[in-house]
Amino acid sequence: MSKTPSFIPSLSADEIAARQTEGLIWTVRHAYENSPHYRTKLDAAGVQPGDIRSLDDLAKLPFTSVEDLRDGYPLPLLSVPEEDVVRIHASSGTTGKRKILAYTQNDIDTWKEMFARCYELAGLTRLDRVQISVGYGLWTAGAGFQLGCERFGAMAVPVGPGNLEMQLALAEDVQATCLCSTASMALLMGEEAEKRGMVDRLALKRCIFGAETHSRKMRESFTEKLGLEDSFDIAGLTELYGPGSALECSAHEGLHYWADIFILEIVDPQTLQPVEPGDVGEMVVTTLKKEAAPLIRYRTRDLSRLLPGACSCGVTMPRHAPIMGRSDDMIIYRGVNIYPGQIADVLEQFPQLSSEYRIFLERREGRDTMAIKVERKAGVDAAGDEECADRFAITLRDKLLARASVEILEPGELPRSFAKSKRVVDDRD
Numbered sequence: 001m002s003k004t005p006s007f008i009p010s011l012s013a014d015e016i017a018a019r020q021t022e023g024l025i026w027t028v029r030h031a032y033e034n035s036p037h038y039r040t041k042l043d044a045a046g047v048q049p050g051d052i053r054s055l056d057d058l059a060k061l062p063f064t065s066v067e068d069l070r071d072g073y074p075l076p077l078l079s080v081p082e083e084d085v086v087r088i089h090a091s092s093g094t095t096g097k098r099k100i101l102a103y104t105q106n107d108i109d110t111w112k113e114m115f116a117r118c119y120e121l122a123g124l125t126r127l128d129r130v131q132i133s134v135g136y137g138l139w140t141a142g143a144g145f146q147l148g149c150e151r152f153g154a155m156a157v158p159v160g161p162g163n164l165e166m167q168l169a170l171a172e173d174v175q176a177t178c179l180c181s182t183a184s185m186a187l188l189m190g191e192e193a194e195k196r197g198m199v200d201r202l203a204l205k206r207c208i209f210g211a212e213t214h215s216r217k218m219r220e221s222f223t224e225k226l227g228l229e230d231s232f233d234i235a236g237l238t239e240l241y242g243p244g245s246a247l248e249c250s251a252h253e254g255l256h257y258w259a260d261i262f263i264l265e266i267v268d269p270q271t272l273q274p275v276e277p278g279d280v281g282e283m284v285v286t287t288l289k290k291e292a293a294p295l296i297r298y299r300t301r302d303l304s305r306l307l308p309g310a311c312s313c314g315v316t317m318p319r320h321a322p323i324m325g326r327s328d329d330m331i332i333y334r335g336v337n338i339y340p341g342q343i344a345d346v347l348e349q350f351p352q353l354s355s356e357y358r359i360f361l362e363r364r365e366g367r368d369t370m371a372i373k374v375e376r377k378a379g380v381d382a383a384g385d386e387e388c389a390d391r392f393a394i395t396l397r398d399k400l401l402a403r404a405s406v407e408i409l410e411p412g413e414l415p416r417s418f419a420k421s422k423r424v425v426d427d428r429d
Contacts, residue, residue: 004126004153007116010316011260019260021055023288028052028061031294034079037072038296058263058286063272064298069099069239077293078102085292090138091238098138101238102292108147110289114258115148115244121315122208122232123250124178126153129203131176133167133185136160140242145180145208148244154178161185164192175203179226183209183218187355190225191412199227210234210243215344218355233322237300239293240285246320254307254319262287264320265297266306280305280324301326303339331424333361334368336402340423343372346396352380352388356414359404363428370404372396378411 011019029049031038042048045062052060069076075088076099086105090098103111124130130149136142142160149156157176159167167189170176179186186207193199204226209219210233223231235255236243246257257264266281267274275281283302287295303326307319324341331338343357354375362369374392376382389406397403415422 004120004124007113007120007152008315008317009260012316016259016316016318017055020263020288023260024055024058024263024286025049025052027287027290027294027296030291031077031079031296035077035294037068037077038079038294041068055263058265058297061286061297063284064296066099066299066301069101074100075102075293076100077295079294080104080292088138089140089143089238089242099238103241104291106289106291107241110261111144111241111244112147112151114241114261115144116152117258118208118232118234118244118247119148119152119154121247121249121256122178122206123230124152124154124206128154128177128206129157129174130154130178130180131157131159131167131171131174131204133159133161133179133181133189134243140236140238144236144242144244164188168193168196168198171204172198172201177203177205179204179207179209181207181209182212183222184212186222186226186231187218190222194225199225202227205229207231208234208247210236215341215347215355217344217348221355235302235320235323237302239295239298239300240287241290245285248322249311249313249315251311251313253311253313254321256311256315256317256319259318261289262295264306264318266304266320269299269301269303275305277308278305280321283320283323331359331361331426333370333402336400338400338402342400343396343423346392346399347374349395350388350392352377352384353392353408354378354411357423358414359424361424361426361428368428370402371407372404373407373409373414375409375411375414382408382410 032042032049041062047060084104085102087103088100090100132142132145134141134145146156146158157174159170186209207228219231232248233255234243235246246255248255263286265284267284269282280303283300283304285295285298285300303324304320307321311319325339347353347357354377357372357374360371385408389408393404393406
């Protein structure tokens, strides 16, 4: 068998900047000449393709948002003839119409090369058996994981989400070595495998997980329960091809993102001005070679920060921190801005509690109330629940400047999910 090839380019900062400059110039001209929507948008901003000559000119360009995608439904931002479109994918959708993105064959090829890098970065070889337990169909996840796996040369086991019985049976029967799923599903499989006493019969060594924010405690839990050697956080979104835009390396010093394929900016979500290096802000992406639906300064709503300096793993691609949540996931509670991930941060301080929590918001007699339900960790005595709940509430108040009631539940009492866990139930409306 031939050796697994290397997909990750070793580029200096100057080489990356040169590729970004070339790609930015091409993207703006391509979008202006072939997309009526972009042409109107750029004309309104007083920008012509010839005005873009260097990366410093990026700031001249207007932002693109989800509204631009919905305005152009069903094929927004289309910049190629329809006969060149070989596929569409759509976001999982929350409100309104789905965001549908078109792909040319070159777009598909770029995506699978990008994703093959992720498998390489996670330390896989062509001997690995990759159980792909994410959604197929319009959603980009399953297609992306499978495209990348086949390009990389490992064995794809395309199971899809759900059906816990089949997931565990296949993992054992085919001796899958890498699980690709949400963090919630990895936890669910780990808990069930532990209950059945079958962890020793599994060959899983790695997990590549994404699509939702997670806590360190949640990650440690499924890593332990599945008997994994390592796990890797992956990033991506439908508008930017799909999953595979960034991945952790074994050093776990942030996610390496493919800066030769897109430009990443971090801006203040209110002022839209760049934040200081290392500060948290909204991720804004500009594609460098995307043909069918190029992105120019697209506001992802994801919150992260750029990580300066070189990674100890030796990969020269730049890094961003794990995604903390979304700028539009913020809860406003009694005048205080709260992100669900802040609740997870408090959980980290309580070893007797599990990673699972749910926030319940209600309005009673004109006043907002917040209740938080968390699970006790398996094997911990319930006698300390009341004292632990009190301490959790006090810690939460000190950190968030907001009061909440806290209830501690039995292990496994909160709902589990094959997809993204629902952390907030807001009944105030």
